[in-house]
Amino acid sequence: MNEKELLIKGNEYFVDLAKKDIKLENSLNELVKGQHPPVLVIACSDSRVSPEEIFSLGLGYLFVIRTAGNVINEGELASVEYGIEHLHIKYVLVLGHTHCGAIHASIHNEKGKYLDPILNRIKKNILDEKDEYKASEKNALEEVKFLKDKFKEYDGKIEAAVYDLETRKVNFLE
Ligand SMILES: [Zn+2]
Structure with missing residues (x-):
């Protein structure tokens, strides 16, 4: 096939x-x-971390934006705006994960033709963190900060979490 x-x-x-x-x-x-999804998720494009699967939710519950490394650049920001302003979603989750290729690539200074906007963004978020799990946490938390700054008037919640591929548990971060 x-x-x-x-x-x-x-x-x-x-x-x-x-x-x-x-x-x-x-x-x-x-x-x-x-559609009236209650939750907006910004997740990594990684095929192993589909939010609908790991939260056991079918269609209609999650407004999902996916990019390698779950970072928010221009187009993603527009999608977040649509979700919270027009769909009135009151909970936003930035979802990182373990074994993230984008985090790994940033830590190891990998290069690509068009990867810079993503890898530079992650580098700016994680600074000199070399531990991949901690880097995933930091990356998601920094994206939360970024969103809170962009949508200062937003009256919903914006939080971060990391999905662990081994335990299959989503750890919500404070
Ligand atoms: Zn990833």
Whole structure:
């Protein structure tokens, strides 16, 4: 099976599943009318950290923005604004994770053609931290600070957490 076939097969399964599961079908029909997600998550693009999976939430609950290293640049900031101003989401979570390739690349000064906006941003967040777990925490906490500064009037909560791939636990940071 090639990559596209994989996607087509997965979607066919989803379409069939909704036909067989009345509760799922009803909730998907409800979502056609509009979205009211209670939570906005800024997560890493890493394929192992899908917020919908690790929080056991289906469609409609999470407004998700994903970038390598869960950093917020221009486009991501616009998406956050949309989520909190137009969808009125009252809880924002910046979710880092263990074994993060972007954190690793920043610590080890890796280079790429277009990676700079992400790697420089992480470097600025973690400074000279070499421990990858602590760096993930620091990176997420600094992004929280950044958001709080950008949305000073926001009356919801903005918090950070780190998902641990080994224990599968999300540790919320203070
Ligand atoms: Zn990552």
